[in-house]
Amino acid sequence: MSRWISESLYEDYRQGFKAGDVLFEEKTEHQDLIIFENDFFGRVMMLDGVTQTTDRDEFVYHEMISHVPILAHGAAKNVLIIGGGDGGVLREVLRHQDVQCTMVEIDASVVEMSKKYFPDHSAGAFDDSRCHLVIADGLKFVKETEDRFDVIIVDSTDPIGPGEVLFTSEFYKDCQRCLTEKGILVTQNGVPFFQGDEVTTTQERMSPHFADMNFYVVAVPTYVGGFMTLAWASNDPAARKQPIEVIEERFKAAGFDTNYYTPGVHVGAFSLPRYIEKLIK
Incomplete structure (x- = not known):
């Protein structure tokens, strides 16, 4: 079953990414970091549940x-x-x-x-x-x-x-x-x-x-x-x-x-x- 990862920046609205391979997931000294694959956007990085960057855009x-x-x-x-x-x-x-x-x-x-x-x-x-x-x-x-x-x-x-x-x-x-x-x-x-x-x-x-x-x-x-x-x-x-x-x-x-x-x-x-x-x- 595919995993969907949701961005949680806004209280009343969310976007989600269908995640393929999760390449890295760790809570660092300063923030929660996750990097995963998405078929459309390529690799996606999120910090503290907020999208930071993707390969595609x-x-x-x-x-x-x-x-x-x-x-x-x-x-x-x-x-x-x-x-x-x-x-x-x-x-x-x-x-x-x-x-x-x-x-x-x-x-x-x-x-x-x-x-x-x-x-x-x-x-x-x-x-x-x-x-x-x-x-x-x-x-x-x-x-x-x-x-x-x-x-x-x-x-x-x-x-x-x-x-x-x-x-x-x-x-x-x-x-x-x-x-x-x-x-x-x-x-x-x-x-x-x-x-x-x-x-x-x-x-x-x-x-x-x-x-x-x-x-x-x-x-x-x-x-x-x-x-x-x-x-x-x-x-x-x-x-x-x-x-x-x-x-x-x-x-x-x-x-x-x-x-x-x-x-x-x-x-x-x-x-x-x-x-x-x-x-x-």
Whole structure:
């Protein structure tokens, strides 16, 4: 008999995956981790009952959270990733040849399991000489580091459990301290159809620390509920409003292909559906 594994992120709604082989299942120091096979989505990772990534659709999220801030900045050299233990964001960031990347992940077991069971996510990025992997608390790292970054990408879980501290005003303030003058912060911010309060709360907590704060959207099939939002913050208001011609030129110069991201999608992603606009004060 097939085993169905349900996601338990929402109280009144669930999605389920028909699981084939369960490849790994363990309660780690920080969270419950399970990796299993699904005939359609390939390998699926869940942490604490919440879908984190799948083989089939990971490129959508990883491309948009990575290339939008890097190409909007236009001259990023140093990038910081908080979280992202599966290596997908790291893979996309390092496709930009001039970039050095520091990655801070709290749970070493997530990195090791991802290398073993999701090798295509990182595609060798952990072995790239431009990657500096730090196993540490991201909240503490941004508070104490003396390094400065052109782009900070927060690829966190939802604001429950270990990921909750990465949605606080204190954390956003410390991220701002770590950014260069025209630096950009992008964070995972949930699916506002179900998690609308996260948009409002993030805006309230992030806005005091940046001259420009907003959101852009991306549709990831396994993050159910339609569009998910990615929070955007910078002290350079012009970065978010780069014309498509500029983004096209930068993307062409980057010299790689994508499966979701395009300059048109980049620019259009900042045009928010009305129901999301209503969540922004």
